[in-house]
Amino acid sequence: xxxxxxxxxxxxxxxxxxxxxxxxxxxxxxxxxxxxxxxxxxxxxxxxxxxxxxxxxxxxxxxxxxxxxxxxxxxxxxxxxxxxxxxxxxxxxxxxxxxxxxxxxxxxxxxxxxxxxxxxxxxxxxxxxxxxxxxxxxxxxxxxxxxxxxxxxxxxxxxxxxxxxxxxxxxxxxxxxxxxxxxxxxxxxxxxxxxxxxxxxxxxxxxxxxxxxxxxxxxxxxxxxxxxxxxxxxxxxxxxxxxxxxxxxxxxxxxxxxxxxxxxxxxxxxxxxxxxxxxxxxxxxxxxxxxxxxxxxxxxxxxxxxxxxxxxxxxxxxxxxxxxxxxxxxxxxxxxxxxxxxxxxxxxxxxxxxxxxxxxxxxxxxxxxxxxxxxxxxxxxxxxxxxxxxxxxxxxxxxxxxxxxxxxxxxxxxxxxxxxxxxxxxxxxxxxxxxxxxxxxxxxxxxxxxxxxxxxxxxxxxxxxxxxxxxxxxxxxxxxxxxxxxxxxxxxxxxxxxxxxxxxxxxxxxxxxxxxxxxxxxxxxxxxxxxxxxxxxxxxxxxxxxxxxxxxxxxxxxxxxxxxxxxxxxxxxxxxxxxxxxxxxxxxxxxxxxxxxxxxxxxxxxxxxxxxxxxxxxxxxxxxxxxxxxxxxxxxxxxxxxxxxxxxxxxxxxxxxxxxxxxxxxxxxxxxxxxxxxxxxxxxxxxxxxxxxxxxxxxxxxxxxxxxxxxxxxxxxx
Numbered sequence: 001x002x003x004x005x006x007x008x009x010x011x012x013x014x015x016x017x018x019x020x021x022x023x024x025x026x027x028x029x030x031x032x033x034x035x036x037x038x039x040x041x042x043x044x045x046x047x048x049x050x051x052x053x054x055x056x057x058x059x060x061x062x063x064x065x066x067x068x069x070x071x072x073x074x075x076x077x078x079x080x081x082x083x084x085x086x087x088x089x090x091x092x093x094x095x096x097x098x099x100x101x102x103x104x105x106x107x108x109x110x111x112x113x114x115x116x117x118x119x120x121x122x123x124x125x126x127x128x129x130x131x132x133x134x135x136x137x138x139x140x141x142x143x144x145x146x147x148x149x150x151x152x153x154x155x156x157x158x159x160x161x162x163x164x165x166x167x168x169x170x171x172x173x174x175x176x177x178x179x180x181x182x183x184x185x186x187x188x189x190x191x192x193x194x195x196x197x198x199x200x201x202x203x204x205x206x207x208x209x210x211x212x213x214x215x216x217x218x219x220x221x222x223x224x225x226x227x228x229x230x231x232x233x234x235x236x237x238x239x240x241x242x243x244x245x246x247x248x249x250x251x252x253x254x255x256x257x258x259x260x261x262x263x264x265x266x267x268x269x270x271x272x273x274x275x276x277x278x279x280x281x282x283x284x285x286x287x288x289x290x291x292x293x294x295x296x297x298x299x300x301x302x303x304x305x306x307x308x309x310x311x312x313x314x315x316x317x318x319x320x321x322x323x324x325x326x327x328x329x330x331x332x333x334x335x336x337x338x339x340x341x342x343x344x345x346x347x348x349x350x351x352x353x354x355x356x357x358x359x360x361x362x363x364x365x366x367x368x369x370x371x372x373x374x375x376x377x378x379x380x381x382x383x384x385x386x387x388x389x390x391x392x393x394x395x396x397x398x399x400x401x402x403x404x405x406x407x408x409x410x411x412x413x414x415x416x417x418x419x420x421x422x423x424x425x426x427x428x429x430x431x432x433x434x435x436x437x438x439x440x441x442x443x444x445x446x447x448x449x450x451x452x453x454x455x456x457x458x459x460x461x462x463x464x465x466x467x468x469x470x471x472x473x474x475x476x477x478x479x480x481x482x483x484x485x486x487x488x489x490x491x492x493x494x495x496x497x498x499x500x501x502x503x504x505x506x507x508x509x510x511x512x513x514x515x516x517x518x519x520x521x522x523x524x525x526x527x528x529x530x531x532x533x534x535x536x537x538x539x540x541x542x543x544x545x546x547x548x549x550x551x552x553x554x555x556x557x558x559x560x561x562x563x564x565x566x567x568x569x570x571x572x573x574x575x576x577x578x579x580x581x582x583x584x585x586x587x588x589x590x591x592x593x594x595x596x597x598x599x600x601x602x603x604x605x606x607x608x609x610x611x612x613x614x615x616x617x618x619x620x621x622x623x624x625x626x627x628x629x630x631x632x633x634x635x636x637x638x639x640x641x642x643x644x645x646x647x648x649x650x651x652x653x654x655x656x657x658x659x660x661x662x663x664x665x666x667x668x669x670x671x672x673x674x675x676x677x678x679x680x681x682x683x684x685x686x687x688x689x690x691x692x693x694x695x696x697x698x699x700x701x702x703x704x705x706x707x708x709x710x711x712x713x714x715x716x717x718x
Contacts, residue, residue, distance in 0.1 A: 058087025080483030107591025134175030166501030176520025197713030
């Protein structure tokens with residue numbers, strides 16, 4: 001039985017009800033004075049032209065503008081890096097229930113690397129793990145480490161944007177492979193939508209999206225969702241509740257203030273899909289046994305996962321009479337997480353799977369503010385769009401942990417649950433504090449008949465402190481980006497760019513000192529094409545990306561959390577992408593990425609020249625969607641998709657291979673008037689495969705890919 005107290009969900013539901021009740025008189029008064037505007041957004045339908053702000057709705061599946069790649073509202077073809085956008089309509093078409101599921105059709109991204117995990121979004125971008133230092137919300141960092149992570153539900157987002165390659169010149173410390181920016185739903189129009197659904201494991205939800213204008217200067221939007229039920233593994237279940245109110249005050253066209261807040265609670269029993277041994281998943285063990293895909297290695301009598309997450313912030317913007325704009329974006333976030341459970345230790349002997357117990361009590365607090373000044377100037381034949389900024393981030397992570405390696409193993413064929421466990425004796429709190437101050441500038445220069453040059457520079461001051469071990473480190477880093485592009489009249493824009501990055505770490509080297517920041521550099525050349533014959537964006541890029549001072553897990557039996565630098569990793573790659581709103585109701589999303597990854601410097605002779613673990617050489621995806629726009633089948637629609645993940649290695653010496661896998665998806669839906677129903681099937685043919693493995697043997701971690709999952713949902717708009 002889940003332990004999430006009913007009053008937490010009651011509180012969220014009551015807050016939603018009270019908010020709607022408070023606003024109802026305003027609705028009634030407004031209805032008496034003027035005719036209400038029509039519904040703007042309806043699930044599964046294209047709603048007019050794209051919002052040019054770079055944070056609004058995407059027309060169909062083709063985004064043309066973005067703020068993420070430049071911090072200014074810029075056409076994607078003019079951003080000198082690969083940028084992919086998953087808009088609201090694509091999410092409604094494919095029905096992802098987690099962030100990593102929403103990224104399945106994005107080139108350069110390898111999501112769900114540990115399979116179905118109910119409490120973590122695992123994401124790699126261009127071969128490097130991005131889910132810790134490469135996640136942002138509304139342009140502000142979600143920097144996270146260990147178990148102190150922030151979780152977002154795709155339902156609350158308008159867009160998910162991925163910028164590939166180093167971006168520290170704008171955002172400071174981050175993953176060199178790229179980063180993911182979640183863009184929240186925002187107020188400003190009328191929204192009336194209720195959606196409910198359930199999947200084949202009995203996990204159901206009900207969600208609402210309500211918004212309107214309260215006056216000529218004030219608008220609001222409230223999103224709420226309650227979900228719960230089973231997961232693919234036996235005994236796993238969850239119960240979640242979240243609410244995200246937002247308000248926008250816009251006294252005139254030059255000034256706006258948007259307040260964004262959210263509160264969520266999660267209680268779950270772990271899915272047990274990760275942390276499995278290589279011998280027993282990818283291949284049978286010595287006795288010929290493999291662990292069933294739905295096997296639960298924990299114990300519900302012990303399981304605990306209680307998460308409370310809250311955030312509040314604002315976005316302020318004012319444009320002066322001289323067309324210069326000042327912006328300030330600010331957010332405070334906090335996570336409280338208590339967790340206790342049993343995990344596989346990566347060893348399967350006969351039918352006996354070894355286990356250990358891990359518990360922790362984690363508290364995370366973070367504060368981020370970004371100040372920007374943007375304006376245009378001309379110097380002779382050069383047209384400049386200038387951006388000057390200063391941002392600050394503060395991150396504090398406190399955790400008390402417990403580890404017990406003496407837990408009895410479990411039989412994978414005849415599991416016995418209901419053991420006797422004493423209370424977890426948590427150790428002293430370990431507290432990590434990170435401060436980062438960055439000063440940055442950007443100049444987007446237009447000249448000639450179509451030349452676009454982009455220059456970025458940023459200087460960061462970082463301090464990191466581990467209170468318990470009395471370790472402290474200060475660093476200062478300069479990062480930059482320089483790029484040149486040319487816009488042809490036929491919609492073709494070739495470009496070349498060079499960018500650098502750094503990422504401070506909060507881990508020690510095992511010898512009493514903090515690890516030095518990781519650094520990255522990348523050359524990228526590509527072309528972006530917006531054809532005149534249809535609404536689409538086609539992209540191609542080649543890149544040479546190097547990450548230095550690489551920190552990686554190097555677990556030992558006495559210290560499963562040991563971290564060590566392995567030197568340098570180089571990844572050369574090719575990336576192709578396509579998004580198109582075609583004629584007669586057809587839409588297409590496609591991508592292909594080839595990575596040639598190599599460990600170029602390392603302390604291990606055996607690992608020199610090898611391929612890093614968990615990096616597939618080839619990934620590809622294609623989704624074709626169709627909606628009948630007229631005739632007897634008007635309103636009917638559907639889509640088919642295929643995803644391919646190439647083979648990867650499970651160990652640093654490349655002796656153990658994780659085979660490739662091809663997975664098919666499908667969707668069927670019907671839209672009529674103000675309601676719609678849809679059926680999505682992920683992994684249509686129930687392909688059994690392993691997503692990836694990290695290490696082999698003791699503390700090896702492999703994860704089964706998600707099996708076939710049916711999701712049936714219905715939506716009504718009014």
